[in-house]
Amino acid sequence: MALLDVHDLVVEFPTRHGTLTALNGISFAVDKGERLGIVGESGAGKSVAAFAVLNLLTRPGRIAGGSIVFEGRDLTTLSRAQMRGVRGNRISMIFQDPMMTLNPVLTIGTQMVETLKAHRDISDAEAKRIAIQRLGEVKIPSPDKRMASYPHELSGGMRQRVVIAIALLTEPSLIVADEPTTALDVTIQAEIMSLMLALCKSHGVGLILITHDLAVVSQVTQRVVVLYAGRVVESGRTDRVVHNPVHPYTRGLLAALPGEGEPGARLNQIRGNMPSLNAIPSGCPFNPRCDHVLDDCRAALPPLDDLDGHLVRCIRARELMTGRAA
Structure with a gap:
């Protein structure tokens, strides 16, 4: 049984102009210790997928369908009190900006000790010992002294290391990381991702990495799910999806990476923009931007085609895979 099994998840946002569907029947799973990129x-x-797993959707957002089974329990059926026992305990989350995560008026040590005591019946001394140990694991120098520091006294990279240490405090079985390096300098991003990868391996923790960067996904994850307009358009083993992408959208994302173009030439880009939730095209939602579009693509949404474990939502998937598509 998978550690996390999300099946046919639907997330809606009711508005005065109608209901907007942010996620429309997406499914994915994470095994124990596995690393999945979205x-x-x-x-x-x-x-939205990350927040739905943790039941952190901003009202009036709601889970309108599907299931989120974690460690054998459907999280969509839990009460608020039961969910608090899961969130921050069995599932931890790392957000984009550490300054939005850490309390600016409390020391690092206070925040870490409070987090531990909220989920564990332990003494202050034991909580402090565990906190110092976790700070050491994320390569923060003099961790015992850093316990007395305030967030503003640390660099952006150091703050994100603290956030990772807090995520590991309760020994969760799953970490959800939402663009964890977006707010950091490019030179620091690789260090943080390498650190997260090493810690997930050493602690046997599952990871869901939310990112727009397929280059990062290729270095960190074992499987990947590609989303477009709230639907899964391609998923499979990361090495297979990255080296042999099939869906035109996945191919466009990879072609847009800086290293894919000629030196001095303009970067490749996918023409057009992601459709807004109240104006999603009929048929395949990617059809207005697709270089391989047919009339049938505008008529009906294609199902996910299973190409030997490599799932692709495109009526021309088999042609594209074999290079026969014009």
């Missing part, structure tokens, strides 16, 4: 442009539904 990628796509802004507006694809990546962060």
Whole structure:
């Protein structure tokens, strides 16, 4: 049984102009210790998927269908009190900006000790010992002294290391990381991702990495899910999806990476923009931007085609896979 099994998840946002569907029947699973990437442009539904797993959707957002089974329990059926026993305990989350996560008026040590005592019946001394140990694991120098520091006294990279240490405090079985390096300098991003990868391996923790960067996904994750307009358009083993992408959208994302173009030439880009939730095209939602579009693509939404474990939502998937598509 998978550690986390999300099946046919639907997330809606009711508005005065109608109901907007942010996620429309997406499914994915994470095994114990496995690392899964969820990628796509802004507006694809990546962060909504992460918040739905933790039941952190902002009202009036709601889970309107599907199931989220974690460690054998459907999280969509839990009460608020039961969910608090899961969130921050069995499932931890790392957000984009550490300054939005850490309390600016409390020391690092106070925040870490309070987090532990909220989920464990332990003494202050034991909580402090565990906190110092976790700070050491994320390569923070003099961790015992850093316990007395305030967030503003640390660099952005150091703050994100603290956030990772807090995520590991309760020994969760799953960490959800939502664009964890977006707010950091490029030189620091690789260090943080390498650190997260090493810690997930050493602690046997499952990871869901939310990002727009397929280059990061290829280095960190074992499987990947590509979202577009709230639907899964491609998923499978990361190495297979990255080296042999089939869906035109996945191919466009990979072609847009800086290293894919000629030196000095303009970067490749996917023409057009992600559709807004109240104006999703009929048929395949990617059809207005697709270079391989047919009339049938505008008529009906294609199902996910299973290409030997590599799932692709495109009526021309088999042609594209074999290179026969014009």
